[in-house]
Amino acid sequence: MPNNEENNENLVEETTPVQEPQVQVNHDDYDWDASDKTVLPYSEQEIADYLVQYENTFTFLKENEIVKAKVSHITDNDVVLDVNYKSDGLLPLSEFRDIPDLKAGDTVDVYVENQEDERGQLVLSRRKAKLLRAWEAIVDSFENGTIIQGTVVSKTKGGLIVDAGGLETFLPGSQIDIKPIIDYDSYVGKTMEFKVVKINEKIKNAVVSHKALIESDLAEQRDTIIASLEKGQVLEGIVKNITDFGAFLDLGGVDGLLYITDISWGRINHPNEVLELNQKISVVVLEFNEDKKRISLGLKQLQPHPWEVLDAEIKEGSPVKGKIVNIEDYGAFLEVLPGVEGLIHVSEVSWSNQPINARNFFKLGQEFETKVVTIDRESRKMSLSLKQLTEDPWGEVEQKYAQGTKHTGVVKNLTPYGVFLEFEEGIGGMVHISDLSWTKRFSHPSDYTKIGEEMDVIILDIDKETRKLSLGHKQVEENPWDTFENIFPEGSYHEATIIRKDDRGAIVQLPYGLEAFAPIKHIKKEDGTTAGVDDVLTFKVIEFNRDDKRIIVSHSRYLNDIQKEADNQVRSEKTKVRKETSQAVKKTQSNVQKTTLGDMNIFNELKDKLNEE
Numbered sequence: 001m002p003n004n005e006e007n008n009e010n011l012v013e014e015t016t017p018v019q020e021p022q023v024q025v026n027h028d029d030y031d032w033d034a035s036d037k038t039v040l041p042y043s044e045q046e047i048a049d050y051l052v053q054y055e056n057t058f059t060f061l062k063e064n065e066i067v068k069a070k071v072s073h074i075t076d077n078d079v080v081l082d083v084n085y086k087s088d089g090l091l092p093l094s095e096f097r098d099i100p101d102l103k104a105g106d107t108v109d110v111y112v113e114n115q116e117d118e119r120g121q122l123v124l125s126r127r128k129a130k131l132l133r134a135w136e137a138i139v140d141s142f143e144n145g146t147i148i149q150g151t152v153v154s155k156t157k158g159g160l161i162v163d164a165g166g167l168e169t170f171l172p173g174s175q176i177d178i179k180p181i182i183d184y185d186s187y188v189g190k191t192m193e194f195k196v197v198k199i200n201e202k203i204k205n206a207v208v209s210h211k212a213l214i215e216s217d218l219a220e221q222r223d224t225i226i227a228s229l230e231k232g233q234v235l236e237g238i239v240k241n242i243t244d245f246g247a248f249l250d251l252g253g254v255d256g257l258l259y260i261t262d263i264s265w266g267r268i269n270h271p272n273e274v275l276e277l278n279q280k281i282s283v284v285v286l287e288f289n290e291d292k293k294r295i296s297l298g299l300k301q302l303q304p305h306p307w308e309v310l311d312a313e314i315k316e317g318s319p320v321k322g323k324i325v326n327i328e329d330y331g332a333f334l335e336v337l338p339g340v341e342g343l344i345h346v347s348e349v350s351w352s353n354q355p356i357n358a359r360n361f362f363k364l365g366q367e368f369e370t371k372v373v374t375i376d377r378e379s380r381k382m383s384l385s386l387k388q389l390t391e392d393p394w395g396e397v398e399q400k401y402a403q404g405t406k407h408t409g410v411v412k413n414l415t416p417y418g419v420f421l422e423f424e425e426g427i428g429g430m431v432h433i434s435d436l437s438w439t440k441r442f443s444h445p446s447d448y449t450k451i452g453e454e455m456d457v458i459i460l461d462i463d464k465e466t467r468k469l470s471l472g473h474k475q476v477e478e479n480p481w482d483t484f485e486n487i488f489p490e491g492s493y494h495e496a497t498i499i500r501k502d503d504r505g506a507i508v509q510l511p512y513g514l515e516a517f518a519p520i521k522h523i524k525k526e527d528g529t530t531a532g533v534d535d536v537l538t539f540k541v542i543e544f545n546r547d548d549k550r551i552i553v554s555h556s557r558y559l560n561d562i563q564k565e566a567d568n569q570v571r572s573e574k575t576k577v578r579k580e581t582s583q584a585v586k587k588t589q590s591n592v593q594k595t596t597l598g599d600m601n602i603f604n605e606l607k608d609k610l611n612e613e
Helices: 002-017 042-058 125-144 209-225 393-400 481-487 554-610
Strands: 065-074 078-084 090-092 109-116 124-125 148-156 161-166 166-174 190-201 203-209 234-242 246-250 257-259 280-289 294-298 318-328 331-337 340-345 367-376 381-385 407-417 417-422 427-432 452-462 467-474 493-501 505-509 515-519 536-545 551-555
Touching: 090 124, 090 161, 090 257, 109 125, 124 536, 125 148, 125 161, 125 190, 148 166, 161 190, 161 203, 166 190, 190 209, 203 209, 209 481, 257 280, 318 340, 331 536, 393 467, 393 515, 407 427, 417 452, 427 452, 515 536, 536 554, 551 554
Parallel strands: 166 203, 257 294, 340 381, 427 467, 515 551
Antiparallel strands: 065 078, 065 109, 078 090, 109 124, 148 161, 148 190, 161 166, 190 203, 234 246, 234 280, 246 257, 280 294, 318 331, 318 367, 331 340, 367 381, 407 417, 407 452, 417 427, 452 467, 493 505, 493 536, 505 515, 536 551
């Protein structure tokens, strides 16, 4: 038993807890003996302050507005967003495709659609937030000129479709670049900067421009360049456009115009004979207008004028070669060197006085050797001659073509007043239209001959000073008018054919090919109608002028003469009949008288007998 007690005592000792040092913790001063009634041990002011602090820990959300949200957690399908509200938002992961590296802790914009739906959940939308932010950026760009970024997503009629922050906008083809764009497909997929140039609030649509940005940058560069320009300044430029009248050069942000006349000292027909697109050349500033931003450039001015370096050996009488670069009515310009030209006047083409048409004689690009007639280096003018390279054929013209001699020439030109013939190179003359025929009159020499035909002529006169020969073709034959005066005297009658007719009258052809004129009132026929072409009638010569080679005839006078002759014949016949009748009457009357006297005796006898009865 004692052993048991000892064991129990040992057990008691072992189980008795050992007291440790007491540690003070929070709320040890709480009065556990206080009343258990629900009474706050705070003053009203303290309670109000605590409530304000509590409410401030939450964000007050408004529907239809954009707020900042913090990514709390990302699952395989959803993203949990903390907007510091009493409940978190939940959005599909598909709305964050544009942020492939999204992670917890990132901040994004979301749109509050509903603070609490029927299930008590917060409804958010990132897509709507993106669209609203994009539209705000578009409006800001339109109103304030800010720059937005966008990605070209597709090609459409007349331009491109640009995704600007989730909103589709239209980029016209003319607004892509300052230069014309042909290949629109090359821009699809590119991210570019734009300015908004037009918006439509109702349908939330916009038109953007990339060209406006380029022009804005160029305008700044242009102002800087123009501010530093000086006349005579040499610049480098790139040929960006070539036209018929010149070329436009890019001077590094500002354009300058190089006129065709300032490209070369020599004549060129088109700038592309000298320049190529994208060619880099040095030019000099000739003129510029700061207000109108116009810059005139020169290329030829960088080289000395060809007249200043023209060979001193070229002087009057020197032979020079060149090509025709310009043709005018009065002559042609021969380019001896680029920028050095001389005029070949039409009078210096040939020794002949025959009119020369420069446009028919010369051809552009045609090469000639000429002789310098005059040269003025100060005024930079030179006259040239083709004919002076040969001897003057008029030196022996009087011996070779003496007056009154007969020659054969070739018709070279026809004018309304005559025919120009050429006997040899440089020597020729004119046959006046009145000297073509003794008997016929022509309204134009082409009625008698044509260019290229040969014609026999007589030299009528030689004017060596004016280098003119007067020629006659009809003089090859004798003058038939001496004979005609006896054949066609005034008052004579001739059968003729009307060959031409106008309002004034008709030209009739008499025998021997002679032509006469009948006034319109003198070609009336017997029935009162006017005779026509090809009518054959009898005419009376009413005027014959040997000196003027003029015969005037009349068919009416012939009819009048016939009528008079007929009347006279009738009258003479009547007179003859009257005489014969008168004689017969007289004879009859004498017989009648005798008979009457005898009858009277009978009547007297009868009277007496009756009286008796």
